[in-house]
Amino acid sequence: MSAQRIVVVGAGFAGLKAVQRLERELKGELARGEVEVVVVNPHDYMLYLPLLPQVAAGVITAQSVTVPLPRAIKRAQRLPGQVVGVDLQRKVAVVRKIDENVVDLPYDRLIITAGSVTRQFDIPGLEEHGLGMKNLGEAAYLRDHVLSQLELANASTDPEERAARCSFVVVGGGYAGTETAASLELLTDAALKRFPRLDPTLVKWTLVDIAPRLMPELGQRLGEEALDLLRRRGIGVRLETGVEEVTADSVTLTDGSVIPTKTLVWTAGVTASPLVKTLGVELVRGRVKTTTDLRLDGYEDVFVLGDAAAVPDLTASPPGSALCPPTAQHATRQAVIAADNVVASLRGQPLREYKHHDLGLVVDLGGTQAVAHPLKLRLTGMLAQLVTRGYHLYALPQARTRARVVFNWILHLFGGDDFIRIGFLHGRKSETSSFEETRDYLSEEEMKQRASAAS
Numbered sequence: 001m002s003a004q005r006i007v008v009v010g011a012g013f014a015g016l017k018a019v020q021r022l023e024r025e026l027k028g029e030l031a032r033g034e035v036e037v038v039v040v041n042p043h044d045y046m047l048y049l050p051l052l053p054q055v056a057a058g059v060i061t062a063q064s065v066t067v068p069l070p071r072a073i074k075r076a077q078r079l080p081g082q083v084v085g086v087d088l089q090r091k092v093a094v095v096r097k098i099d100e101n102v103v104d105l106p107y108d109r110l111i112i113t114a115g116s117v118t119r120q121f122d123i124p125g126l127e128e129h130g131l132g133m134k135n136l137g138e139a140a141y142l143r144d145h146v147l148s149q150l151e152l153a154n155a156s157t158d159p160e161e162r163a164a165r166c167s168f169v170v171v172g173g174g175y176a177g178t179e180t181a182a183s184l185e186l187l188t189d190a191a192l193k194r195f196p197r198l199d200p201t202l203v204k205w206t207l208v209d210i211a212p213r214l215m216p217e218l219g220q221r222l223g224e225e226a227l228d229l230l231r232r233r234g235i236g237v238r239l240e241t242g243v244e245e246v247t248a249d250s251v252t253l254t255d256g257s258v259i260p261t262k263t264l265v266w267t268a269g270v271t272a273s274p275l276v277k278t279l280g281v282e283l284v285r286g287r288v289k290t291t292t293d294l295r296l297d298g299y300e301d302v303f304v305l306g307d308a309a310a311v312p313d314l315t316a317s318p319p320g321s322a323l324c325p326p327t328a329q330h331a332t333r334q335a336v337i338a339a340d341n342v343v344a345s346l347r348g349q350p351l352r353e354y355k356h357h358d359l360g361l362v363v364d365l366g367g368t369q370a371v372a373h374p375l376k377l378r379l380t381g382m383l384a385q386l387v388t389r390g391y392h393l394y395a396l397p398q399a400r401t402r403a404r405v406v407f408n409w410i411l412h413l414f415g416g417d418d419f420i421r422i423g424f425l426h427g428r429k430s431e432t433s434s435f436e437e438t439r440d441y442l443s444e445e446e447m448k449q450r451a452s453a454a455s
């Protein structure tokens with residue numbers, strides 16, 4: 001009898017945790033060759049996204065926020081590539097390997113954890129001129145871009161050009177946008193020492209959000225404290241304001257104001273990986289609707305979790321009336337339940353429902369500043385920063401990665417930044433989708449053609 005094959009799509013927060021749990025729970029079956037686990041991921045690392053703003057700010061190096069898969073995955077097979085379509089009827093994942101070859105990968109159980117991509121809005125100029133902040137490439141590019149703006153402003157004699165190059169706009173007042181604006185403001189502040197011809201008052205950071213509050217999940221009081229803190233540091237926070245248009249030299253806001261700038265960082269929301277559209281199933285707010293045991297409705301062998309899934313929140317009142325938010329906290333915990341449910345389904349045992357009470361949020365505002373809301377406590381300042389950094393160390397999946405991060409923090413604390421641009425993609429233009437797995441998915445027609453060619 002051939003082995004039962006479990007295919008895991010993606011090795012991020014949810015995917016890696018699910019694979020590790022499957023390796024543990026199916027140790028015997030894997031050793032005897034009764035089950036095989038195949039994980040498909042484009043890169044050979046899991047990315048710890050919450051520390052990306054610190055990569056952009058130069059506090060830690062890019063490699064430090066990666067968890068190497070060859071070390072983290074012991075018994076499962078790794079297939080480097082991207083799943084570009086799923087045929088639920090034939091039970092096949094179509095994989096484009098990194099050598100561009102496209103192959104069919106049949107499965108007995110499928111776990112989809114392809115995460116999310118930056119959500120695009122129909123705003124003129126956004127795709128062309130906006131910069132994303134959702135992967136290593138984007139974080140490294142953003143750092144280079146910000147430093148190059150200061151360098152070019154320093155070398156310019158045109159006051160208008162100088163002002164535009166020294167003005168930076170971040171859109172999205174969630175934790176990703178707030179941390180990005182806060183940590184990069186510290187970077188430009190520190191870098192000014194290296195550009196003696198630049199007037200420090202020229203450098204301006206603006207954080208824009210359509211909502212009336214920053215990070216509503218922090219609660220009103222902490223949200224207001226974060227807002228005060230950012231404003232005291234000179235970061236302009238524009239709430240209840242959206243973006244109307246973006247050009248190479250400016251951003252027009254919905255209140256009619258125009259900010260001359262060459263930098264717009266877009267962090268205003270995410271949407272599920274385009275892979276979910278190839279499933280041809282119902283989507284809720286762009287995510288795949290799942291049952292409470294994390295299965296794709298109507299498909300007993302397919303599990304969807306993490307940012308790609310619309311999972312009913314059983315802690316909401318009434319239970320299931322809301323969806324679990326797309327956070328690492330939920331992705332990791334869903335992975336444990338999904339892996340256990342896959343094992344239970346193979347053994348003919350009952351499946352468990354996913355229910356998790358949110359443990360709160362930690363937000364690093366750079367240096368010694370942070371706000372944190374762990375277990376309903378409200379913390380600010382140095383204590384919040386200690387809790388924030390402690391939380392990241394606890395959540396990072398590998399001792400090696402934890403050690404790198406701590407070492408980088410210490411080095412940065414005592415040695416500061418070297419402010420170099422590594423020349424990443426020098427001279428190339430970046431767009432919000434340049435670094436994301438958003439292209440090359442198979443259309444419904446292409447999937448049908450593959451199915452009829454195979455039959």
Ligand SMILES: Cc1cc2nc3c(=O)[nH]c(=O)nc-3n(C[C@H](O)[C@H](O)[C@H](O)COP(=O)(O)OP(=O)(O)OC[C@H]3O[C@@H](n4cnc5c(N)ncnc54)[C@H](O)[C@@H]3O)c2cc1C
Nearest residue numbers: 010012013014049050082083115306307326327328329331
């Ligand atoms: C800047 C930033 C800061 C954040 N801070 C926090 C925080 O402080 N706390 C928190 O809880 N959450 C935070 N988040 C959100 C958190 O990172 C996500 O909710 C979490 O990563 C979701 O996990 P996931 O496994 O669903 O997706 P991911 O972790 O994104 O993993 C998806 C994986 O799938 C791979 N993949 C994508 N498409 C395919 C495909 N077609 N085929 C194969 N593989 C594919 C990707 O390469 C990736 O490895 C932050 C996010 C960002 C961007």
